[in-house]
Amino acid sequence: MTSSSKIGHQEWKRLSRRGVLTGTAGLLISVGLIDGAHATPETMQEAIAGALGETPIRPGRITLDVPPLAENGNSVSLLIEVESPMTAADHVKTIYVFAEKNPLTDVARFHLGPRAGRARVHTVIRLSQTQFVKVLAEMSDGSCWAQTAEVIVTIGGCLDPL
Amino acid sequence: MATARIVMPRTARKGEVIEIKARITHVMETGFRLDNVGQPIPRDILTRFSCSYGGQTVFLMELFTGVAANPFVAFSTVATETGELVFNWSDQKGFSQTERVRLEVT
Numbered sequence: 005m006t007s008s009s010k011i012g013h014q015e016w017k018r019l020s021r022r023g024v025l026t027g028t029a030g031l032l033i034s035v036g037l038i039d040g041a042h043a044t045p046e047t048m049q050e051a052i053a054g055a056l057g058e059t060p061i062r063p064g065r066i067t068l069d070v071p072p073l074a075e076n077g078n079s080v081s082l083l084i085e086v087e088s089p090m091t092a093a094d095h096v097k098t099i100y101v102f103a104e105k106n107p108l109t110d111v112a113r114f115h116l117g118p119r120a121g122r123a124r125v126h127t128v129i130r131l132s133q134t135q136f137v138k139v140l141a142e143m144s145d146g147s148c149w150a151q152t153a154e155v156i157v158t159i160g161g162c163l164d165p166l
Numbered sequence: 167m168a169t170a171r172i173v174m175p176r177t178a179r180k181g182e183v184i185e186i187k188a189r190i191t192h193v194m195e196t197g198f199r200l201d202n203v204g205q206p207i208p209r210d211i212l213t214r215f216s217c218s219y220g221g222q223t224v225f226l227m228e229l230f231t232g233v234a235a236n237p238f239v240a241f242s243t244v245a246t247e248t249g250e251l252v253f254n255w256s257d258q259k260g261f262s263q264t265e266r267v268r269l270e271v272t
Contacts (some may be wrong), residue, residue, distance in 0.1 A: 111232030121183030
């Protein structure tokens with residue numbers, strides 16, 4: 005078990021190249037992950053604070069299209085749209101996706117800018133169990149917006165043994 | 167070499183917002199799964215996907231263990247000038263794969 009934790013730490017240090025604070029939260033969570041530990045709403049909040057600092061986060065401006073029920077947690081469609089003119093003066097800089105109960109709360113980050121034309125991204129994520137997905141958008145003016153969606157997961161992703 | 171697919175228009179009007187879909191085959195092994203003797207299967211995930219156009223990175227995705235296998239992303243960009251869009255997937259262990267698609271802008 006000790007050697008497993010060491011492998012986990014090394015790999016997590018590599019993964020936290022960006023967003024060191026978020027990575028630190030990930031390191032704390034990663035100890036004993038193989039035992040089945042996972043993120044919680046509290047550790048997700050810490051990861052969000054690590055990524056976005058003290059900026060107040062307001063609900064709104066983000067629409068999430070995610071199935072309310074996912075048969076397979078290994079493959080959950082996530083479509084995100086943020087209201088924004090996407091001009092040089094007013095655009096979405098970064099979209100953050102967190103899963104509150106995955107083994108690691110970070111799912112993905114999207115870096116946009118005025119050349120995106122539209123703040124709309126679609127990807128497919130893994131969810132280990134029924135939980136809330138939280139999406140945050142950091143705007144060019146520094147404001148942060150958030151939206152959450154609950155996904156009921158029938159068969160969890162991430163942790164299936166072979 | 168992994169199999170990468172880019173779906174995007176090959177022509178666009180200047181200023182038009184085009185949608186790009188990108189997918190690459192990759193196991194995205196989370197590191198949380200255990201093998202048949204109870205040992206963790208080592209993590210192996212792509213961590214970065216970028217799209218450059220006209221010498222600028224116009225889109226960048228950071229991937230973590232929460233991204234599904236064979237990572238897919240759809241995003242958009244403004245057609246500014248005729249040129250090559252350069253797509254790159256990479257991880258932190260030296261994997262790097264690049265695909266290029268030419269866009270004619272009228």
